[in-house]
Amino acid sequence: TLLADRYERGSVMLTSNLPFSKWEQIFKDPMTTAAAIDRLVHHSIILELNLPSYRLEKSKQKINEEKSEENAP
Template sequence: ARLLFQIIADSYERRSIIFTSNLEFGRWGDVFGDGDMAAAVIDRIVHHGRIIRFHGESYRNTHSLMK
């Protein structure tokens, strides 16, 4: 979590980063294990970011070999 935060903080307003996630921002505190760190990451992401939501079936789940 700290390494990811450092990458995002170092990249903030300097370079582009693409994130993909199937978790809403409200659950990122669980992933990071620290709600304050998750809030800081989300703040940097949404400041200049664009959020694109995809709806529908997951391509990977639909075409999974583990059925």
């Protein structure tokens, strides 16, 4: 509904860690998935950033710090 309301009326910025090929996991319906992707990519600029996850790195760092604190005398 959001994409249909905004389509050709205003800007939408969306981020996802899933490629379009896996979006059926989100929408559960192939036709809804195709419609959403179609509206998103029409008149769009797609930026694909293949960077490590900032949140994952911070989480690993926190776990390592907690382990270090547990092992400290």
